[in-house]
Amino acid sequence: MPRNSTRVVRVGTVVFGGGHPIVVQSMCATKTQDVAATAAQAEQLRQAGAGIVRIAVDSHKDADALREIRERTEANLSVDLQENYRLVTEVAPFVNKVRYNPGHLYHHQPQVPWQDKVRFIAEVAARYECALRVGVNCGSVDPAKRDKFPPEDKISPMLESAFEHCELLDRLGFTQYCVSLKDSDPRLVVELNRRFAAVRPDVPLHLGVTEAGMPPEGILKTRAALVPLLASGIGDTIRVSLTLPNERKHEEVLAGRQIVEDVLAGRVTVEPWIPGRLNIVSCPSCSRVENAAFVELAEKVRELTAYAADYPITIAVMGCRVNGPGETDDADLGLWCGPRYVNLKRGPISLGSFTYDEILPRLKQELDSLIAERGGASSGRVMTPAEGADASPLL
Template sequence: MELRRNPTRAVRVGSCTIGGGHPIAVQSMTATHTQDIDATVAQVLDLEKAGADVIRIAVDSPKDAAALKEIRSQVKANLSVDLQENYRLAEQVAPYVDKIRYNPGHLYHHERSKPWQEKVAYIAQVAKDHDCALRVGVNCGSVDPAKKVDDYGGDENGPLLASAFEHCEYLDSIGFTRYVVSIKDSDPKNVIEVNKRFALQRPDIPLHLGVTEAGLPPDGIIKTRIAFEQLISQGIGDTIRVSLTVPNNRKHEEIEAGRKILADIAAGRVRSFVDFGLDTLNIISCPSCSRVENEAFIDLAQQVKEMTAYAKDHKITIAVMGCRVNGPGETDDADLGLWCGPNHVNLKKGPVELGHFKYDEILPRLKQELDLVIAEKSGQALTSS
């Protein structure tokens, strides 16, 4: 069947066009270290062969930017770049990519006294000068610190939506409309809600869909499918990414999973795992990317899943994050969080730091804390019953 689509404007990203009735584009991100040029080129080519329409590369330093220049000379793929705190790297990378992604929540970490509007105007001008599109990437783990849930009547999605709307309004006001928006969460129910609410108010803006930190397959694919089925079947979504925790040589599985989900939705094969894993143990883990400092993170995520299986009937969230860039903030909302450094794993209980442990020491300590959380939640349940 033909998918109904919201009448979004068209945003060109190299040879690909997102929105405007064009086919839903499928994206992924390289997991190799950007400065390892040969490995990154090989992964770009592998993702392109798998059917990726746009491929994102992380750039965190001038050395990464210099490597990107050489990578661009060896590939023809539509490239997107992922900026984090240092928004001024945009000028160094824009000549070599087709799209720049910035996170509104990360604009506050660099040049803190400067208004965010001035920073966005700079990024937009760089993009315009170099024929690049933009993605405004709003993420549950890194929101504008000035936006508190209490300011939105306790609406947990209020800060995400407010940040997305204000950045769209500002970009429109300065005459830059060549952008897409993503609003991501690790909970597919929240992904569905925020994107529905955004599309209701701004149906003209192309949406990039994804469940962040979806985790290991097959659970990560099912979580993503939940969100995509509910949104795409209602005309919402113009480009997608399936974010999976997989080894570097299996990154193409993100593309294959995305295309399979789209084909199933188009054919009416909607599985509707509406409540999958949302009221039981939930393991979330970020997709492997170039910021991972120790690839043992991927094995650790699998070990955590296996070790915690005994708690499967408890509504507990455990987050396993692969780097210091997103790990500290994006584990705050989990009951227990692990973010991985080069030699140690940092353990948290909500926003509280519990210490750091060697990779071969973390699982026994995690089990101790998990048992405590189970006891605490069981006690709360008994008290409230």
């Protein structure tokens, strides 16, 4: 298999880039402060074949838990920083890699330039020999970049953000980093990573389809993006981001290993992902989920909306406030879950908050209304993909 000749990055006991084997990773879905459960799941993922295991840290208490988690697992640990970049000082001594999102650097201390925040993160990471991942995500793009381009251009803001952060890290002399460019649309994931690799072939890439959803659909979406990229030499680490209950979290790793094995064996024909049908986007279960009912709700949404399978409608189901508000904006109907209520949106417009018992009937009401507005009855008549969307396949 051809491989892009990227620089080498070390994360604990694994090395990727520079022609080294592709590393499969996953993320704990347990609450970080539940040390026993998180350490046990990290070990479960490691034993399933995860070279890197990511853990969310959103508070000082989460950071305090890392010390003991580190003592209880042999996994190479990565921490996912979101809004408080300064937590890097508390977590870096106990992990091998830190992921930050350029679009989230603005939430905490907005008066501090983002360049100073990245410099701070890089200095701490270098002190403790941690690698970095610049994680650019479709639903939380740097607002300064997003506003420069027309709304229909989702690719340019993400690429410009990634290039800008790479240039800064290079100027700082920090080279132990990789980049990820993720979207819930496999076609955009392919385009984003191909265009990035054409300009910066030296930077290792972490591949994935964000909010891929539930299996088997989530695996098919991920294969549609990752197989063509890996087969052309692009990608050094991967994750299959699936909505799963905690006890099945290791299935992400198994699916990722299967994708790598298939590409290595030359099995690079994938089932095309065709837009124009009902598309349920749901984020991978992680420790930020504010109510365990989120996973069950995602399953119920899939069952409830089965009658609309051939309508070109996207429904997003998000598990927390970090991803929920922004990453449901592009969906026709979006749900993001809090501890007691589910927030319902139609595009970027909020329709209110509903209990977990109330949300499904209201969702169906909005779905029927949307179908009727687009010229189809709520059930019975099948709308062809050509009536509402581009039906061209990815491959």
